[in-house]
Amino acid sequence: MGYIRNHKKRTQLAAASIISLSSPWVFADGDTKVQKVEQLDKITFVAEQQESYYVKESQNAKMTAPLLDTARTVNIISKKEIDERAATSLQDILRTTPGITLGSGEGGTPMGDRPFIRGYEASTDILIDGMRDYARGSHESFNLEAVEVSKGPGSVYSGRGSTGGTINLVTKKPKNKTESEVTSEYQNSGKGHAKYRFTTDNNVAINDNIAVRLNAMLDQGEVARRDNVETDRWGVAPSITFGMNGPTRLTAGYSRLEFNDTPDMGIPFSNASNPDRKTPIESMPFETNFGRPDIDYRNYTSEIFSLNFEHDFNDALKLRIAAQDLQTIQEYFFTRLSFGCVASSGTACQTEGPGLTYNRANRQSYRTSHVNAAQADLQAQFKTGSIAHDLITGIDYSKERIGTRSGAAVGAGSETVDFYNPTQKNYSGFHIPWGAWTNEGEIEAKGIYVFDTISLLPKLDVNLGLRFDDYKSASSSDSVSENMFNYQAGIVYKLTENGRIYANYATSMNPTGDNLGQAGGADGAASGAALNDLDPEKSKSIEIGTKWELFDGDLALNAAIFETKKTDARSYDAEGILSNDGDNRVRGVELSSTGQITPAWNLSAGYVYLDPEILDYKSGAKAENMKGKQMKFIANHSANLWTTYALTDKFKFGGGATYVGKRFVDDVNTYYLPDHIRYDAFAQYQVIPEFGLQFNINNITNERIYDASHVGVFSTIAPGRSFAVKGTYRF
Template identity: 50%
Template sequence: MNNDGKQTAPAVTLLPLESFQSAFEPARTGVRTSSVLMGAMISGAVAIAPTAHAQDATLAPVHVEGQHDNAYQAPAAASSPKFTAPLLETPKTITIITEELIKDRGATSLTDVLRSTPGITLGAGEGGTPNGDRPFVRGYEASTDMFIDGVRDYARGSHETFNLESVEIVKGPSSAYTGRGGTGGSINLQTKKPKLQNFTEVSGGFGNAGQWRATVDSNYAFSETGAFRLNMMKMGGEVPGRDGVDVDRWGFAPSIAFGLGTPTRVTLSYSHIDNKDMPDQGIPFSNAAHPELKRPPKVDRDNFYGRVKTDFRLNEMKTATALLEHDFSNDLKVRNVTRHTKTLNHYLLSRPTFDNCAAGNTSSACVPSSPDAQFTRGNRAWWRASESVINQTDLYGSAVLGGFKHTFSTGLEFGKEKIYNKSMSLTGLPSERDSLHNPDSGRYYNYGITYGRKTAAGEIETRSLYFFDTMEINEQFSINAGLRREHFEVDNYTNSRSDGFWNYQAGIVYKPAPNGSIYLSYGTSSNPAGENLGQGGGADGVAGGAQIRDLKPEKSRSWELGTKWDVMNGMLSLTAAVFETKKTDARSTDALTGEVTLNGSNRVRGMEFGVAGAITPKWNVWAGYTYLDPDILNYRSGNSVFDGNRIKFIAKQSASLWTTYEVLPGLTLGGGATYMGMRYANDANTLELPSYTRYDAMARYEVNKNFDLQLNINNISDEEMHEASHVGLFAMVAPGRSYMLNATYRFD
């Protein structure tokens, strides 16, 4: 079979039996080829070997591609050459959600993926803080620590799964790897790339609440070294359990590659995602008139507190990437990636709160259990665009120096990010009161929006130099180290600041057996003022003013002790770790002057366990458990002191289990559960988002080799889940019970 995936003449390459065995060793490659195919190849070689003609002829090699049946295990992080060792020998927790796992669980957005990943909780925008994906990793916000193919994705947006091969979550401080931020970790989205084979996969799905989704993944090898790939997606319908909250999104992602299989390769790719989902801020939460009420009020989960004929959101993300790679030899390679991104986050949404209920208000309108209870429907309008250009150059390989083998990576990164605003003036759209238990979301408003001119609101420039190395002392010990120097400049056209800082990570790895490791690592991160320019408020927002000018970077340090084992002939990965991250020089507000200072501190201690891979060829499993102890050590806001409280939005315990089993030839059943512990929604720890457990299931039947049907049922028990908040003003509501039947057809 040639690189095009087409059948060729029966050419063979004569190899010893040991070579065949090592080539197909599952523990080393993670690829399993059927014994029938292997036997046929070996028998063919033996049958031809005695003939003189076969021995003298120059024959082309046979290219064999095996089917990876270990769908949930990833042998390496694909995001960057900065990872200079395989996962087993990397002294850091890296959680990888593979494409197969994403599909099996029926996840269509990054939020779907993250809500079932232990150690991650979700936050919410409120209008002024932009709406979009807002994850917290190991207790710290990571909304601007997100990457696509190892390159920073700056602007806040809502990410899709249709063009993803995996989601990689690097736990613990990652500034040495990624630059600014990354206190609790970073998230990388690995996209699909062209391959030297021909295939097309078309999927269509329908579900309750009018849900529907269609995707196309088509790859065409137009030469022996070139290929084109196209991924497309369109999705619509409503969110189950949220009346009036509809979904309207599409995506288009073409890519073309030249020189595949040769020393010099060029890949050009583009992605355009439009998200017009109805903005949904959930239900009103905190009630100053009744501060004893700690949890969101009991209301019909289907209630929508927005305006279905008025509210809107347009989130556009356009990304163009050029990747150039060259192999000088097997031991020295270089790559350069240039990324240009343009985004728009534009919306008018309703913010439901109990702003009508001031402290001391004794009216029935402020008693959530009363049929007369009311809430305030406020307005939030936003128009913000961003444009960024980032260039990375990496030189990486391996060499023997000083008698030790070194696997190294060094590089340069340059980036410029700029944001633009338009003011939005509303007429005919009042901030109004409405019934809490029977909100009228279908009202018609004769309103208007007046836009100001587009103006630049701020910019960030970065320059970085980094070096990483894994030194093998012997078969059992290795040392992994990395160092990064970054120069960070931020300017909001009122005030500016420039900082240069170092970050590093170091770890020692001990392998008591070839399939296991024990490691101890230490790392740092830095959060300069303005790193979230345009994506948040306060010292990181456009209005940060003198706060940007006067604040030095926050500093974080972390250690981790862990172990990793590949068992079941290398098909199942087990991980465990204990860790602590401490942020010193954290931002706090001086009670006397009201100025933001660096007198705060906080700390997150915890432990984490993970399982990923296959127990048997028919039985896949992915599971994890995380315990976090997120403490505020020193933090003040005005006259309020929060020392000793738990960091808001963070659950102490979270866990997830998902497993599938092929019960009959072609019939696979799967299911799992996700647990999320209670989270506080404010610094004072007076408002709680309750814990919940969610159950999901799937069934897939392969009608034939080209066609299969898959049914997913998520949130089987129709659990009411409040999964995010913005300082307790409102509580976001997760989808209710969801059914989706998906049909997939594949052809070459």
Template identity: 30%
Template sequence: MTIRSRKHTLAAQPLLNQSLLAMAAIGLPLSVQAQAQEKTMAEVKVEAAADVAYKADRASSPKLTAPLVDTPQTITVIKKELLQEQGAASVMEALQNTPGITLQLGENGNTSAGDTFQMRGFSAQSSIFVDGIRDLGAVSRDAFNLEQVEVVKGPAGADIGRGAAAGYINLVSKTPVREDAVSGTVAFTQGGVKRLTADVQRAFGSSGAFRLNLMGSDGSQKGSRALDRESHGIAPSVAWGLGMPTRLYLYSQHIRQDNVPDGAIPSVGMAGFYNGTYPWLAKAQRVDRNNWYGLDGDYEDVKADMVTAKVEHDLTPKTKLTNTTRYGKSKMDRILSGVNAVTALDPANPASWTVARTRQSVLQENRILANTTNIVSEFDAFGVQHTISTGLELLNEEQFTPTRVGLGTASAANLYNPNPKDPLTGFAPYLNGAFSKGETTTVGAYLFDTIKLNEQWLVNAGLRYERYDTETNSATVTAPSTVPVAAHLEKSGNLSSYKTGLVYKPTADGSIYLAYANSKTPPGSANLSLAAQGTNANINSAALKPQTTTNVELGTKWDVIQKQLALTATLYRTTNKDEIPVKIDEVTNTWGQLGKRQVQGVELGAVGQVTKAWSVIAGVAFMDTEIKESNTGAGNNGLGAATRWSPKKTATLWTNYKLNDKLSLGGGARYTGTQYRLVDPTGDAAKTNMPSMPSYTVVDAMAAYQLSKNVSLQLNVYNVFDKFYLSSLNNGGSRFVIGAPRIAKATASFQF
């Protein structure tokens, strides 16, 4: 018997994972074994894809109908192996592996909750998906149950529907496989954080499998001010029919978080700080990074649950039907004391300076019910090869936010020596009857096709049509009355989004493409809450039409070094129109829309293996943002202004080198350019507090040692050079979160 592929594959692909080859060999058809005594046997070809560190050849979404190298979009796949090397425990930490993403803190007194960030100059926290279905809720997402994180940049209305101006993040859940294995980690972070994860996999019967992922974490997050944060997660899943034409998956995830919230620290003492009332604050000392300005009793409770049922059926060898049903619900309940205005009456006595505490409440419930049906098929028609993905999506999303009052009045905190036991008067929280309940129902249909004209030319196209109906019921209470006044608003419409790309392949492993795509963002898209047209420019006004975002992208992708390393380069221009509501008639109180924002830039990336021992993932992004049309000539929305929190340059790098079979060393760096809060090009805006976040570079390092067949040890050192930097700043510039100092994390990993 000759197994040609074993010999030839190893020669052509020296980085092939030998275990995959062994598994393939074990699975030879019984018919071949039955002919073992025959003098002549038919040739058997065994093929196994190389297991390349960091690099993925495809995204999980069935809507992306071609390999990544032939897909005319900017897509980064962050695999779980990379997250394990970095000791990343959250989605936000995972996103640090791709440039062009910046974290946010919140609007003045309202501290943001959960994963809040911008991507390519646009807000993106409402464009997070789990296994292709939108995920709602102001929660900080954990990475314990993630197979990989997929980042798709640029307007993507054809992919996900409304509100996709920046692109989207897709979180891919771990699901059962036919394998008996137990793995886990025990980690300790300097400062007191303890984290435990476990992954149990069991096969049963002829085609079933069970998987259970667990997570527990307790202690202060690295870089915080000794605030206790406790999280627990469980994600059971079971599958039937693996390896069969029909497969059924049932899986769920349940997260509980019990945290002491952090309202950030005052920006007094930072370079660039200015206060017109107390000009001497410009030379004041910076507050201690370990200060906490909250009060005993501040809390944050998070509950997040989702249950999913997925059925896959192979209609033909090249046609697969998938139906997925998901129910998800999350609840955020938080009361905290945030910082606000500083009082510094005596310039000679900093010990007497104080900062006002603002009592804040977040009480919000999110719910989603979704059913999606997708068919992917490959076929030839009229001499042209097609890979088609088509489907139907039914979604019902709901967000309920009651108003809680009676939070009490907190005394001002000493600026340099805050006391969490300071007096709090009038604390008797209750719901006063005011609320906002938004609901959006969506019916969407889509069609994608990758058309292979010949070996050199491909056409990639997609079209989505959806009907949305948004309804907001609310009630307000205006003192001195205690009677709620109800209100009802509705907005519905049809959205059509599309994308098209022409791909030229000079070689089988490279492509050059030109693509065009759009997206639509109707009012209330992010929070399902519509607003009545009032006296200010509210982008959620039910009277407004959807904003339209378009993107032109020229790029190239190459798989080099025997397909072990992927190189990408992208040049793009994104334009958003109709984003600023303007009153055009004072007499009739008529409002119109104008405003045009342009974001353009270049992004370069590399991911994979340079050699068998050397792995790397790197990216750099250059971005320029500008308001091209506006109703004002000055201010943050004025002509020529840039988009706040949008640095011109960001870069990220992580690399790992295996010195031998036991020891590997790794590390990386992250660079973020200056992020401006005040972006008025005329200089007329009042430069109160911090005008910007300075640029910074953070370097991390890692060492791992395989202690035995089943146990490995890992040491991560974050911020090796103890760089002081701001990780986020509020829109008012009065408070910020400091990036983590130099800190170490030790992890023991077990696998049986």
């Protein structure tokens, strides 16, 4: 384990050096420093209070209208809300977003962010500035301006997949204002689990045309209320914009993120010898680590180069060209937990009393991904007679390559351990001799699309979108190609200046191999892990809703009812042969409110009801039919509330609650994760105009929250109660 710990020390030193050098005066001369002093009076807490959680327009260029006039549900979580909630990762953000639940990776399915949106997996439907991140990795918040969740089938926007929706991560870009922010945070669980986090965000307007920005982060320590579960992460993200205030702009960016964590797979779950217990056993303390923290590790690196070119021919005609190169490396070893008891093991397995044992098994993986992507958009505003158009047409291209290295751990193997006294062995000889790199396959996609918001009448808009994809997926032994058409049609009626009703119909497709190298057998029939001679899975959705902006447009109220149906889903026929005979559907209701009630009072709230049903799906060697069962990993009910109030110009307080209902974790609906409710609290005090303090208590009641389960074998556990204080200095 020494090689891992030494590597962690090197990354700590590197990240600390980056943060210490990231102050704006690295880029500035004496005159620029004088300018900063003159700006100090402008940075006040009162100005910050006037910011709303409500973001009115998506940064996705393909959405040609403001959210009020967009005929679908789009949730945007702003930087302001992310910061106030002390969310440091995409998982933190999604845990408190209604309608989204989390899944767990293992070996075949890699570890990383695995969200389900409106009942359908979206782990490969995560976009960074509008372009797909295929890595199935992990994402941090330090370089994010917002997280945009577009719900419902969205192949017309992003290509294949996107059955339940997409998640677009909007990264920070240079601004035409010199300002800096440095934060230092200390977190403690109250039981000795401490964590430190430092971030810096520096923007320097060198002149009227050039600006540079540098974001950096260091995050180290233990996860709250989880023994020997550690995070050791750092990141850096510089960017530069030329032509800041002109008609032609070029932004170049780079981001590097490294994790050197000790992972935690939670607790063994299902026990065939005790079929009466349907939920995880909770007879051991919350903090118990059932794995092998001395050897469990996860090293993850993500590196992104991006270019964004924009040219305004005039106010009505604009061109945008973007390119991105994204590479990731993920190497991990973790302890797979399971009971694996059988009747012959004795009465302890049946009673789960003293003498109960569980199994520790090895899971290791080494994966690389490399994505090259580019897209070009031309936006035009014009009229045909009295009808106004806001048109975007464009093309995009992506090539995604997945590689692996095989390896088997030396010095650690399967173990049978006392559940009530999980001891550790000596693993001094532990190491993994990884083999040569192997190309698992690649996916190449070319797309052409057109979107138009048509103002047919003063009170009637039509949103139209059409996309064609030329898709190819190839492994070392097989290949598949598809030509796919997807579309959407929406209508928006303007009841009043600030109120709308809308209807939307949209489609998506999942061709075989769309998750090539990124899914395992436990993910369902075909699961995208291999190529098969099958038609694409097809999805269609209808959504009807209403949107309102109140209080001078600062508060958004949204309501929607919807149904998404997937036909031609991969399943097994009566003889156990893979086929397109499956069907499922999700019906639901979503209510949300985001923004300011008054300049001092901010609100973010939502409720989602989902009814996910398997209409026809056969699983396993016997092709057992799961018709009528509920789709796994999905909660029927979920809700969130986050609200803050500025009592004075200097003091603000608030808090919230998040509810997630019961979730089945297997196809036959035998085992489930119980519902939970999490309470959080927040306070902020501006000591002086430049310096403020923030206090957070997350998971106040120390609720035992199960993030996800690997089909009932084990269940991962979210952090417990934590107390955090953060200092923020702006200059």
